[in-house]
Amino acid sequence: NPLVSEIVAMPGAHKVFDSSQIPGEIIDMMVVNTETLKDNPALGKALVGAWYEVMDLMTSDTPEGKAAKEEMAKASGTDLAGFDAQLASTAMFFDPAKAVEFTNGTELPKTMDLVRNFLFSHGILGTNATSVDMVGMSFADGSTLGDAKNVKLRFDPAFMAEAATATP
Known part of the structure; x- marks a missing residue:
């Protein structure tokens, strides 16, 4: 930075303090x-x-x-x-296979649970957030944190997996 x-x-x-002390908690990602x-x-x-x-x-x-x-x-x-x-x-993640591994990993849901609890407890989800579960997140293994009917963040490795197997 x-x-x-x-x-x-x-x-x-x-x-x-710097973000290297909290690996996986601050993720630079493309969102669509x-x-x-x-x-x-x-x-x-x-x-x-x-x-x-x-x-x-x-x-x-x-x-x-x-x-x-x-x-x-x-x-x-x-x-x-x-x-x-x-x-x-x-x-x-210069290598898409490594990004897929990270996205499919068991640590990502655990880390995102810590992040969402931190955000909620510090009021960062907004004044209308009455519960840490108001917003949902879904993961590659099909699991969901929060409201499964209000998923706002999906960790889907499909396109990265395709890139990992593509031949240049």
């Missing part, structure tokens, strides 16, 4: 409305395909890979060294 890097670099600043995805499955395939093309580019030791990361760094308000430092401290 470029902003955090700048703050930590200030005299007298001390980092007391369920109905939109049902109506346009090609959109899901295209988005995931583009995502992993960029992941491949970022990890390539090529002039194009370096140029792409330099542009991403600039868009993030940092330079290449700062961007590489961010990547080094971020759990990235």
Whole structure:
């Protein structure tokens, strides 16, 4: 995070916490409305395909890979060294098979249960949230946390699994 890097670099600043201390709780992910995805499955395939093309580019030791990361760094308000430092401290799923493994794993529902309880207990779900179970989350194994009739977050590895088995 470029902003955090700048703050930590200030005299007298001390980092007391970062997300590496809570692995799996803050997930950078692509989210698409369920109905939109049902109506346009090609959109899901295209988005995931583009995502992993960029992941491949970022990890390539090529002039194009370096140029792409330099542009991403600039868009993030940092330079290449700062961007590489961010990547080094971020759990990235450069390989779709690893993302599928994470999404299918038994830890994700447990972690999301901790997250939703934290959000509810700190009022982050909003003033109208009367229960931690108001909003539902569904997982790859078919399990659900919260209201199964009000699922707002679905962890579905289908498109990532397709990307994992695709031949370049």
